[in-house]
Amino acid sequence: MKRLEELKQKKIHEIISIVKLTSLLFSAIALLTYFFGEKNRTFAMPNTYFTLISSITIMLLLTSIYTIWAFSTTKKYNYKHMRIIKTIENGAFIFIFCIAILITGGHTSSYKFLFLFIIITTTIQEGMKQGLITAIISSCIILTIDLIGGSSTNVNQYFENDLIIVGVFILTAWPLGFYVKIEKSHIEQLINQANVDGLTGLYNHRYFHENLREKMILSEKENQPISMIIMDIDYFKYYNDLYGHQKGDEALKRIGTLLKEIAREKDVVARYGGEEFSIILPNTDEAEVIRIGEHIRKKIETTYFEGEENLPNGKLTVSVGISVFPDKAKSDVELIKSADDALYRAKFFNKNRVEIYTSILDELKQDIEEKHIDLVTSIKTLISVINAKDKYTYGHVERVVVYSRLLAEKLNLNEDDKKALIYGAYMHDIGKINISEDILNKKMPLNNEEWNILKQHSSNGVQIIRPVESLKYLSPLILHHHERYDGKGYPHNLKGEEIPYLARILTVVDSFDAMTSNRPYNKRKTYEEGIEELKKCSGTQFDPVIVQEFSKVILENKDSLGK
Template sequence: MEKKTTNIMEINDIVALVKLASLLFAGTIMLQCFFAKASVQNNKLYEECSIIGIGFFIFLLLFIYVIWSFSTSKRHLTKTKNNIQIIENIIFMSIFFIVILISGGNTSQYKVLFLFIITTTTIQSGMKRGIITALISSLIILGIDIMAMPKAEVNIYFENDLILCGVFILTAWPLGYYVKLANKSINKLTSLANEDGLTGLYNHRYFYDALINSIKEVDKKKCKLSVIFLDIDYFKQYNDLYGHQEGDNILREIGNILSEYKKLNFIPARYGGEEFAVIMPFTDEKKATDIAESIRKKIEKKYFKGQENQPNGNLTASIGISVYPDRAANEVELIKSADDALYKAKFFNKNRVETYTSILDEIKGDIDEKDIELVTSIKTLISVINAKDRYTYGHSERVVFYSKILGEALNLTEDEKRELKYGAYMHDIGKINIPKEILIKKMPLNDKEWNMLKEHPQNGVDIIEPVKSLSRVKPIILYHHEKFDGTGYPEGLKENEIPYLARILTVVDSFDAMTSNRPYNKRKTYSEGIEELRKWSGKQFDPKIVDAFIKTLKENVDELNSLR
């Protein structure tokens, strides 16, 4: 798209120069005529006035045309510019008509001036407009011939100008055909550069360019823009089972479904692999959610070969949504937040639509204004951790959910619920300093690696230390690995020495770790996780909190299953 725009701009610049040259020729011819008349009349005053008048006239034309050319040559052909070009052609043809009349009318040798406007019109607007311009120019010239010699039996000027009119048309016709072929080639090359060869959707490169332009467009009109990211669930497993050829057929079908939304002026793209994206200008979160849900249902209901052998007995897709400027300040944040929402959808059961939400965005409403920039930095750090270890993202979200339902069961105050929620979300932020190789290591950690991992609670506290409004969250982060019997870390606190909210977080954090897939740990069922809680009650966990959590788990079994 960018290359095509550059080509159009370059062509417009060349055409502008040709038109400027034609104006200079026209001005020069006018000066010649006035000088000739002044010489015949031998009138010095007439000569001076003529020079001043014509000079001013040429300067005015040049000034107007330069300003106009500068303001329009950078834009694509639009209806407005189309109308401007028609008006411009009329002005140029009128100027050439006047020049011909001044320079002798039917005897003028400057009738070829019309070739300038015929050529430039054909280059800019194509064969049809060029031939129309050639025909009008021919009618003007032949009309002058007829009006100059209405009663002549043999109008030699008319006969000669018929040949010139033929030259006009023959100039517009082949040139227009060449322009048509050139535009066709440019469009084809543009399509190859901007489209994904497999699905026919726009490609990753075009997606970025279109997103930047779309954001500029909605900014001008102070509207919203939504982006959805879509990922096919268990697609690698499907490819492994049926081969890449069948996998490509799936991608084409998904591409066909998304292509339908071009009619809404949306921009669907293949973002990469089995991941797709759709830019939806002038679309708020509610409308984007409805559209995303309709896409998800279409994919779910469509039959794909071998879908019955997928883990959930169907071929489905997960979708994440983010909205500019509500959830992101620029295109980079928008893509990142939509991607986070997509991973949330994939972690929480798949085959679902999730909109981007960040607990840290909620925190901004509860802290001092001077700390907002620091919280934004914390948000960035958590994004980095998520990129290093995707488990951390899903884990934090699930722990927040468990903390919420347990906080309700334990009758925490609103302040305590809020502090627990923030602590649950940020409890692993200290892992930013832990190498990725340690976080995802499948083998047991050695002593050095284990000691490094045990530093993450203190590291987390150090990170949020500058944010005074989060001071009450620090004990939750620092002590969430302490054990009820005093064998935990970092300080070996026991029983009530451990802050109450930290004891709550210890239970929910451990339960999710037990019931989630990790490189070093096979996921337990909820029943097995509950048995583990009972087994370590009074040792690792506060017995009262364990009892309350088990009761809460059983009461929320349906909602918990949606997290799997």
């Protein structure tokens, strides 16, 4: 829609340029008639140079007027400067027309129609009000010339005739201005329909992306941060299924109204899609956007929605993801992706919470050699691809990282081991990039062939990070996180303490999350059921000491983990 509007404005400028150039041409004809006409040929041949200089002066003046117009149609100036330029331009045109009329007979001149050009162009460009003002000024000039030039006659016939021209001026500006106003209103309605979500009254997904690109360009130019909030209504499908889409739509409209009330004038609030909303916050740093995000979360949580008491958490709430440019992202695409990642983290961990984007690999970049930065960035891209292929992987990885942080503290690991465990937890499934979606998302048990393919992801993961010398210390975690304590795991059937210690920790954490999450092939267990399963397999599949400590971690942090 914006491109169509720009194309339309370009066409209008082209038409106006033709009208203005035509008016300048007529003015030039009038001026040249004065200098070269038979009645005004007062210069003999020796005065040819004077005539030539006069002609050049006239052409330079007309060229200057055209130059003023050309600058006025560019987008290099703000609204205030544009108005000043257009006022100067209109004044220059009126001055030229006055000179042309005066030197071609004044009140008897046949060039009084020249003012129609500037009336038409002003009305088209600036609307009825400016068009009428220009028409009135032009009328006053013509009638004044008539009164002065024809004052010696008993009946000023030219004045009476020019009253008709004045009427034409007014009637040109008035209906044309009215048409321009109607068309502008119609276009605004079309733009509004194209940019605004019909249900909530917020901006829609398309406008959000267009506006974000514009805001990003301005943010880079002014070296100012720009923040983004993406939020999702918790258990909204449950609410819709329980009360119907009509009630769901009412909830969406209510939340849209709340967001408009909370948002600042410079913020752009949009319905991102379905039950998701987004806000672009220009010139807003991390601390400020977190405060705003938390305010939104609390406002929605404390607002009553009909039937919310029957939702799983007893309230209609939202999860909020936040990211900031340029601290957390380097482009508009990265800003959206990082805010979306933060939203997923908020959804996976307890819901009804605000999460700021953090990346394990961004932390990792601080600990590796400069020459390997690009490779780590590529690994981050691979993990994003895996997340897109396997809808269960993203939440699984994030949760395993959280569990690993908690368990690392419980086991009093040193800083190097803590980092290795956390980074390994983040990348332990990277080898799944080579596994097809059909196998990753299969709802039935895998057959032997499929199972053998899936088991290769540990070895594949090691091969992927092998080129990064700074990451080789993570290879044991990636390679051995599916080994069993009794030696029946894969890929090397290691047993007991033959399995690297950090890999044994990761095995417990990884398995626990697999048991307590929605997976294609099994029903999710509760935390209590998951702990019982770990204890049941303690000494066979898992290191018993690690199971004991991890069980304590889960019970101590159950409330904050959200299950």
